[in-house]
Every structure is written in C-alpha cells, then in structure tokens.
Amino acid sequence: MKPAVISCKNQSDIQRKNKLYKQLLEHWQLYVMVLPALIYLIIFAYKPMYGVIIAFKDYSMRKGILGSDWVGFINFTRLFSSYWFPIILKNTVTISLLSLIVGFPAPILLALMVNEIKSEKIKRTFQTVSYAPHFISTVVIVGMIVEFSSVDGIFNDIRATFGLDRIPLMAKKEYFRTLYVGSGIWQGLGWGSIIYLAALSGVSPTLYDVADIDGANRWQKMIHITWPAIKPTTTILLILNLGGILGVGFQKILLMYNTNVMEVADVISTYVYREGIQGARFEYTTAIGLFISAISFVFVYSANLISRKVSENSLW
C-alpha cells in the first residue's frame, strides 16, 4: 500500500513541475508583466520594512542599516522616559477618540437618512453635494479654517452676533480640537456614507414591501431591515478605526498647529516628523513608529476577537 501512495505523490509532484515549466515556456509574458511590480514592492515596500530594524540600532548613515551597532531597547526606553511622550500620547488618543465618537456614527446616520429619501433625483443631488468636500486638498481645508477662524472671519462674525467678543480661534487651546474634528467631519461625512449606502443598495425592496403588509411603520423597518443590512459593514469599519487610534494623520495638524496650541495639538506623528526628518533622530523616531504599529496591531486583533465572540462579524 505504502509505496503506491508515495509514487502517486511523486507523480503529482512531477505533474506540477511539468505544469510550471510548461507555463514558464508558454506564458513567460505573464511573468514579465508581474516583474516590474514585484521589483517595485521589494524596493518601496519591503526595504523600508527591513529598515525598521534601525529602531534597535545606533544608526549611522556611513555604516548603513546592517553595519550599525545593536543597542537593544534603548530607543524605546528613551521614548517612554521622554518629557513629551505622555503629552503626545494623550493628545493623540484624545483627538482620535473625539473623531471616532462624533465622526464614526455621523456617516451611518446620514446614510440612514439618505436611504429614507424617496426621490432618486433629490438623493443623487444631495450625494453630489455631500461628496464634494472629500476632493479638496488638506492645504485648502486648513486655509479655509485659518480664514474662517481669524479675528475678522466668519466664525467670529457668528460669535459677535451672540454678543461674544472676537478672539483668534486658531491661537486658543480650547478650540483646536473642535476645529480639527469639526473640519474632519465636514470633509468626510458624505464620503463616509458611501460604503453604508452601498451596503443598503443590496437590500431587496421586497423586504420593505413585506414589512408594509405586516403593518410595520418606518421606524420598525429601519430597526429590523435597514440597520441589520449595514451592521456587518459598521463592525468591520469600527475594528479598522480602532486600529487607527494612535495613527492620527499628521498632514492637517502640521498645517494647523502653532506655538500657542502645541500643548494640545502635538500628536505622535507630528512629533515623529519633527524629531525624525527635521531633527534627524532616525533610530529614535523609527522606534516610535514601530511601537505605534505594534499597539495598533494589538488593538485591531483584540477588537476583532471581541467582535467575533459577540456579533459573529469579523475581519478574519
């Protein structure tokens, strides 16, 4: 019995090998096509991953990544004992959680409301308008924020009508987060609703008709038909968002912050940019990046685990 099995396995091995040779000969073009992208990925995606090991080294440009001396976890302990670490960590988490708490449910609510519009034409017009801010660059968005919150800007005009005095909002610590999160919602609200509307477009209209016959009102239909349809999408996006909690983008903050609001505005990624690129502390900031990635991975992993247990929806 045994030899037969082995020969069988060998045969399939040979067959596989033959298939490979045949393909390489006949369809060599396919391999040529994949080659540029593979080389690209090795250089621009895998080499930086390999470069992460400088987090454990005393990096010197002259010696290169491999030649530099190992220093263990010094770069990490340096981070944890840094004066700035608690501040930037707190700011990052605060800004993220605010964005998440206000910004995450908003597109879901919007999608539910858009879904209740009967006229296709009005629906489309509204979507055209609400997606527009997504296509505007960060520089323009921050330019608008700066203009609108200047002393003679529109936000202060509004304050003035309520009898409040005009203040430079961009220079006030207590308004930075509101401006950051608010402008983020303005820009991302409509766009964020697309994915939910896509999920809703898959709901069969007969479900609603049947519910009508059963005498369900609109609220009941929303709770029992519409919401279950977008629940899996919601769960998955929430898991992904939890993974991004420490990854507050630096582009907008880099343009928005100034010495007056630094205390509340400086986040991990802007700190990495300043210390790493401007201050040339490469190994130290690489260590920060690695630390953030590790934490984010733990977040996504545990959020996924909990979600799989609780709701059967999960990323993997």
Place this chain on the structure above:
Amino acid sequence: MRYKRSAGSTVFDVLNYFFMILLSIAMLYPFLHVLSLSLSDPKLITRGRVSWYPQGVNVEGYKIILGSSQLWTGYRNTIIYAGLGTLLTLVFTSLMAYPLSIRDFVGRKFVTIFLTITMFFSGGMIPTYLLIKKLKLINTIWVMVLPGCISAYNVIVFRSFFQGISGELRESAYLDGANDIVILFKIILPLSKALLATFGLFTIVGHWNAWFPALMYLNKDSMYPVQMVLRRILFVSSASETSDLAAMRIAQKQVHSKNIQMATIIVTIIPILCIYPFIQKHFAKGVLVGSLKG
C-alpha cells in the same frame, strides 16, 4: 404612497428634507464664502460685510495671482507629476493584476501573499525617508511619482474587475495565436475603460492635492507642486519662510490679502471642480461602489 401614511411619517419626511437642505448649505457655504471673499471690495472685507455673495467687485486678487510666475510653475509641475504618476499607476497596476486574474497562473498564490503583506505592514515614515535619500531620489521628479505608485488595494480591485471579463475571450485569443501582452492591451484594457477612467481620475486628484511628499523630499522652489505654492501664500506667518504674499502686495495696494489668498484657493480647486462631474458619472455607473465593496 401604496399604503396610508401616518402623521408621524410625514413629519419625519419634512424634518428629513429640512435637515438635508441644512446639511447641503453647510457643505456648500464655505466654498461660496471663499469665492465671495476673493471677489469683494477690500474696504468692505475690512468692515466684515462679506457673506455668501461678493460685496462690490474686485478682481485684483485674481490679476495678481494669475500674473505670478510661481503659480504657473506650480501648475506645470503638478500637471507633470499627476500625468506621469497616473500613467505609471495605471500601467503597472494593470500589468500586475492581469496575471493574478488568471486562475491557473502558476505563482498566483505567492504573488498575492507578497502583495497583501504590503497592505498590512509598512516601514513607516522614517525608514521610507532614509530609503528615498539612499536611492538619491531627493529633488527628482521620481520622488513625486514612485512612492505610492502601486498599491495592493488597487491591484486587488483591478484583478477582480479583470476576472469579471470572460475567460473564453482569452482562450479564443490564444487559439488565434495572440500572446498575453497582446491580450491585455488589445482585449482586456479596452473592456476596462470605466475602471481605468475611475482610478485614473482618483489618482489625478490624489496627485493634485498632494503637498507632503514635496515638503519632505523637494527643496527647490522651481520643483514645487501647486499645493506648496498655495501653502506659502496661505500661511504667511510661518516665520522661517519668506512672505510671498507681502511681496505681492507691495506692488498693489488696492487689494486685501484675503483677496489674493482666497483667489488662490479658487484657482487651485477649479481643476478639481472640472474633474468632479466625470468622477460623479462613474458613481452613477456603480464602478466605484462595487469596488469599494470588494
């Protein structure tokens, strides 16, 4: 109205529409305000009289910004980066996605895993910066084009789209003696125009709005994209950089700095507004929605 409607339902509809209108105003008002500031009389701007329509007429801001060579250099650079970048993205993404769309392509699994890993792991800002520096790409056009050129997400969407195109077309082309390169460029890509248009437009918008790579990797004014020019005009207070705006205003006193700044914003978002209807068209076709789902 197939079934009788309750009063509550009607109230809900009214409130819903009211809220939608309010939201639309909130989305559009900032643009209108910027436009009217750019066109208003400087004296009336100072008095804070401008709202959603211009007060008085004043095109000096536009005259100054359109007469500035900086803006046109920025425009030219951005068009070069966006054009070359988008071309490379579409070509390399298609080239990689096509073999992956063939079920019996030997090595498919390996390449897919190799690609998917890059979706979840990356070296981060600093190792990437060091790499770019080591490759001597700083202050070259390639630094604005290559990083981010191939993304795993795009390849996966392209692959799924190509898989939707009948495999029989490919089989019969083989029998006619066509090779894979001919099949990709003569059969598959012409059938994927909607896909190419959608991703092409998105890539163009991405390049158009990019400023951070320029800040990191370019230090020559003559190479700056339009967003960097805009940044210097908008954020004049950054002490380390020369105030371009002040220099512009010396020549012209009949203009408010807001005229110039807001005019620059308008001038840089006009191309996006021109592209937007085309992107919108593809929403309607559902290409994007389908791809977002996938």
